[in-house]
Amino acid sequence: MAVYTEVSLDEASTFLTSLKLGNLQTLEGCSGGIENTNYFVTTDQAPYVLTLFERLSAEQLPFYLRLMKHLAFHGIPVPDPAANRDGDVLHSLNGKPAAVVNRLKGKSELAPGVDHCRQVGAMLARMHLAGRDFSMQQPNLRALPWWNETVPVVLPHLEPAQAQLLQAELAYQNHVASQSAYTALPRGAIHADLFRDNVMFDTVDGVPTLSGFFDFYFAGTDAWLFDLAVCLNDWCIDLPTGAADLERSAAFVDAYASVRPLTPQERELLPAMLRAGALRFWISRLWDWHLPREASMLQAHDPTHFERVLRQRVAYPLTLQQLHNADALPA
Numbered sequence: 595m596a597v598y599t600e601v602s603l604d605e606a607s608t609f610l611t612s613l614k615l616g617n618l619q620t621l622e623g624c625s626g627g628i629e630n631t632n633y634f635v636t637t638d639q640a641p642y643v644l645t646l647f648e649r650l651s652a653e654q655l656p657f658y659l660r661l662m663k664h665l666a667f668h669g670i671p672v673p674d675p676a677a678n679r680d681g682d683v684l685h686s687l688n689g690k691p692a693a694v695v696n697r698l699k700g701k702s703e704l705a706p707g708v709d710h711c712r713q714v715g716a717m718l719a720r721m722h723l724a725g726r727d728f729s730m731q732q733p734n735l736r737a738l739p740w741w742n743e744t745v746p747v748v749l750p751h752l753e754p755a756q757a758q759l760l761q762a763e764l765a766y767q768n769h770v771a772s773q774s775a776y777t778a779l780p781r782g783a784i785h786a787d788l789f790r791d792n793v794m795f796d797t798v799d800g801v802p803t804l805s806g807f808f809d810f811y812f813a814g815t816d817a818w819l820f821d822l823a824v825c826l827n828d829w830c831i832d833l834p835t836g837a838a839d840l841e842r843s844a845a846f847v848d849a850y851a852s853v854r855p856l857t858p859q860e861r862e863l864l865p866a867m868l869r870a871g872a873l874r875f876w877i878s879r880l881w882d883w884h885l886p887r888e889a890s891m892l893q894a895h896d897p898t899h900f901e902r903v904l905r906q907r908v909a910y911p912l913t914l915q916q917l918h919n920a921d922a923l924p925a
C-alpha cells in the first residue's frame with residue numbers, strides 16, 4: 595500500500611485546478627512504490643500522477659523535479675512536473691511536499707529481452723546528453739563518501755567472508771577513484787537507479803516501445819559510466835545467479851555507444867564501475883536490512899542478491915572486448 599497521506603477528492607480537485615490541469619474525474623491510490631504516497635488522477639485534460647513526498651527533503655526535491663522538467667523539455671520521455679503560475683514545480687499538499695506529473699503509458703518489463711535493453715541503452719545515452727546543459731548540481735548522495743560512511747555501520751552484521759569482501763571492494767573502489775582515468779570520466783546528471791521497475795514500455799502496433807524513465811529520486815551528478823553500470827547490473831544479468839547475460843549486455847552497450855561513443859577511460863573502467871554499481875546496492879540493501887529506520891515504510895530488498903552480483907563481477911570482469919561486436923564499438 596502506498597498511500598500514507600490521505601488526499602480527499604475535494605483537496606485533489608482544488609489542487610489540480612490551481613495548477614490549471616483541468617477538472618478532476620478520478621482519484622485512485624496507487625498500490626506500487628514504498629517511498630512516497632502516489633495517486634493516479636485523471637482530469638478532463640489528461641492522466642497524471644500526484645505524489646506526496648514522505649521522506650525526501652524539500653532541499654533535495656528541486657534538483658530531481660527540475661531535472662525531470664529539463665529532460666522532458668529536451669524530448670526525453672520522463673514525467674514532466676507541472677508548474678504553477680510562478681514556475682514552481684514543488685508544491686505542498688496536506689503538509690507534505692507534493693508534485694504532479696504526467697502519467698507514462700504502459701508498464702514495466704520485468705523480464706527484458708535484447709530489444710528492451712537496446713531501447714533503454716539508447717535512451718540512457720540520449721538522457722545523459724540532454725542533461726549536459728542542466729544548470730543545477732547535486733552530488734550522487736549514494737556515492738563513495740556514503741559507502742565509506744556506511745560500510746563500518748553494516749560490517750558488524752556480516753559473516754566474516756562477507757565482511758572481508760565488502761572491505762576489500764571498498765578499498766578497491768577508493769583506489770579506483772584516485773586514478774586519473776576515473777577523474778577523466780565524463781560526468782553529468784545521472785538517474786543512478788534505473789532498474790527494470792523504473793522504466794515503462796507501451797505496446798505500439800504490437801511492439802513493446804519504451805515509454806519512459808521515472809523515479810528520479812536517487813538522481814545526482816556523477817560519472818555517466820556509473821549509470822550505465824547500474825543498468826547493466828540489473829537489465830543484463832540472470833537474476834537468480836547474478837551472472838552477466840552477454841547478449842543483453844552487448845545490445846545495451848552497443849545501443850548506448852551508438853548515441854554517445856564511450857571514451858577510452860570509460861572502456862578501461864567498465865569492469866571497475868560494474869563492481870562499483872554492485873557494491874553501491876549491496877551496501878544500501880545491507881543498510882536497509884540491518885538498520886531499518888524507525889517507523890520506516892521500506893520493505894527491504896534482499897542484500898545477498900547484490901553480494902552475488904558483486905562476486906560475479908569480481909570473478910568474471912566484463913570487458914568490452916568480450917561483448918560479441920565490441921570491435922565495432924566506436925572508441
Ligand SMILES: Nc1ncnc2c1ncn2[C@@H]1O[C@H](COP(=O)(O)OP(=O)(O)OP(=O)(O)O)[C@@H](O)[C@H]1O
Pocket residue numbers: 596624626627628629630631632643673695696697698699791808809811
Ligand atoms: N509518472 C508515472 N507514470 C506512470 N506510472 C507511474 C508514474 N510514477 C509512478 N508510477 C507508478 O507508481 C508506482 C510507484 O512509483 P515509484 O516507483 O515512483 O514509487 P516510490 O514510492 O518512489 O517507490 P519505490 O522507490 O519503492 O519504487 C510505479 O511502480 C509505477 O507503476
Ligand SMILES: N[C@@H](CCO)C(=O)O
Pocket residue numbers: 787789875878879895
Ligand atoms: N533499486 C533499488 C531500490 C531503491 O529504489 C534496489 O533494488 O535496491
